[in-house]
Amino acid sequence: MIRMPLYAPLTTICRTLPDDRLSEAFCRGARRELLLTPKPGLVDVFDNGSHDDLNLIVMQQSIDLLPLYYHDLMAITLSPFDPEVVRTVGLAAEERMMIHCGTNTHKGYVFLSGLVLLALRYGRDLRHNLRQLSRQLFAGGRQSGSHGVACQHLYGCTGIVGECLDGLPSLFEHGLPCYRSYRNQGMDETRAGLALMGRLMQVVEDTTSYHRAGMHGATVIRHDGVVLEKRLAAGGQVEDWLVQRNHYYRQLNLTMGGVADMMALTFALDQLLDEEGAAS
Ligand SMILES: CC(C)(COP(=O)(O)OP(=O)(O)OC[C@H]1O[C@@H](n2cnc3c(N)ncnc32)[C@H](O)[C@@H]1O)[C@@H](O)C(=O)NCCC(=O)NCCS
Ligand SMILES: Nc1ncnc2c1ncn2[C@@H]1O[C@H](COP(=O)(O)OP(=O)(O)OP(=O)(O)O)[C@@H](O)[C@H]1O
Numbered sequence: 001m002i003r004m005p006l007y008a009p010l011t012t013i014c015r016t017l018p019d020d021r022l023s024e025a026f027c028r029g030a031r032r033e034l035l036l037t038p039k040p041g042l043v044d045v046f047d048n049g050s051h052d053d054l055n056l057i058v059m060q061q062s063i064d065l066l067p068l069y070y071h072d073l074m075a076i077t078l079s080p081f082d083p084e085v086v087r088t089v090g091l092a093a094e095e096r097m098m099i100h101c102g103t104n105t106h107k108g109y110v111f112l113s114g115l116v117l118l119a120l121r122y123g124r125d126l127r128h129n130l131r132q133l134s135r136q137l138f139a140g141g142r143q144s145g146s147h148g149v150a151c152q153h154l155y156g157c158t159g160i161v162g163e164c165l166d167g168l169p170s171l172f173e174h175g176l177p178c179y180r181s182y183r184n185q186g187m188d189e190t191r192a193g194l195a196l197m198g199r200l201m202q203v204v205e206d207t208t209s210y211h212r213a214g215m216h217g218a219t220v221i222r223h224d225g226v227v228l229e230k231r232l233a234a235g236g237q238v239e240d241w242l243v244q245r246n247h248y249y250r251q252l253n254l255t256m257g258g259v260a261d262m263m264a265l266t267f268a269l270d271q272l273l274d275e276e277g278a279a280s
Contacts (some may be wrong), residue, residue, distance in 0.1 A: 029268025201225025
């Protein structure tokens with residue numbers, strides 16, 4: 001028997017859900033990530049983690065800008081696909097974020113969520129669409145001087161580009177199945193969200209971690225991800241330990257923005273799967 005991938009029901013989501021519900025799912029995914037607390041090194045309800053330029057308010061303001069971006073993406077003609085048109089819409093969203101928030105609050109999530117929304121619009125095989133779209137979008141090369149390019153040269157970490165070219169394995173082979181499995185086992189949203197964070201800390205090749213604290217930083221996050229997920233799966237308490245790890249990450253100036261972006265994406269697709277299930 002051929003087992004359909006968990007995300008298979010999403011192939012028709014763009015035919016069953018109105019645009020504003022799609023947009024709301026991606027915004028809500030980012031909001032759920034932001035509010036999940038405590039998150040070592042990241043902005044949450046308790047503090048700004050290792051980010052002097054970010055805080056809860058500015059991250060929320062950034063999320064409030066996203067519907068404009070998704071509206072523009074949903075208006076793009078899909079055939080023939082023109083990567084320059086998509087790139088222009090994406091760059092406009094990044095510029096809007098910089099103008100209104102003064103810093104790159106959700107740079108990674110803007111790219112990732114836009115890519116997934118486009119892939120959903122094409123329907124059929126979501127991961128095939130993601131690989132195809134990524135190949136076309138990255139064919140023109142990347143913004144020079146970025147931290148991601150530097151990390152690829154220094155550490156061989158392919159970051160967001162490798163993740164997208166491979167069809168988002170951290171999302172479809174880890175994040176989504178892991179989160180939905182913990183929820184189906186009866187874990188509440190917060191604990192399942194923290195377990196999701198633990199799993200993504202183990203599998204995401206996050207350039208923000210390498211950029212901030214090199215190979216040591218990336219190793220710390222991978223190790224902590226194992227501890228976090230194991231403790232939660234065993235029914236243990238983790239909040240005090242996470243608060244202590246946040247203090248340690250701040251001392252190292254360590255963060256994990258890519259993990260945060262992939263968490264937000266997982267929450268967004270989790271909501272779309274629930275809505276698809278409700279609609280069918
Ligand atoms: C690819 C992007 C991120 C630019 O690459 P760049 O090298 O500048 O980014 P960099 O590698 O520094 O990472 C940016 C962000 O990605 C996130 N990230 C890092 N590692 C990972 C990872 N493994 N997985 C997911 N996200 C990650 C982090 O939050 C980081 O802040 C993107 O901004 C871009 O190309 N924009 C141009 C407009 C465009 O094409 N948009 C498409 C809309 S569909
Ligand atoms: N809750 C969050 N806290 C911090 N970063 C987050 C959060 N959610 C998502 N991110 C992602 O992490 C990125 C910020 O990470 P970081 O500040 O390390 O990137 P950078 O700007 O490339 O590096 P630097 O700030 O050192 O110049 C955001 O652009 C966003 O994509």
